[in-house]
Amino acid sequence: MTQKTISLNEKAYKILRKFKKDKESYSDLIIRLCDVQEKKENEDILLKYIGVFKDNSDYWEQVEKEIQKERDLHLTSEENI
Incomplete structure (x- = not known):
């Protein structure tokens, strides 16, 4: 394994040593x-989007219903194969 040498000031070294x-x-x-x-x-990115759709909840409920309908149709058509 290759090694690299880095320099730290005293404050940075003490902080690292503490952890x-x-x-x-x-x-x-x-x-x-x-x-x-x-x-x-990554958590901060996700937290930014929490609640982003709440103002359009009726719209998103309809979207979810349409998605579920499509899934049900797809499953039904696979069962007939």
Whole structure:
């Protein structure tokens, strides 16, 4: 495995050291922290859309009914094959 050397100022090092678990390498720590950040960003994206359709709930109920009708038709036609 290739290794790269990076420099950190004292403050960054102390912060990383505080989050580092016993027997965890600094590489593993950085990967873990980046994974946590990526998951949080994805959650933030999803949270942005919660409730976006609530103002048009009647419209979306109709859309759901149409989708269900199409699914039912598709399932019925497969059963006849």
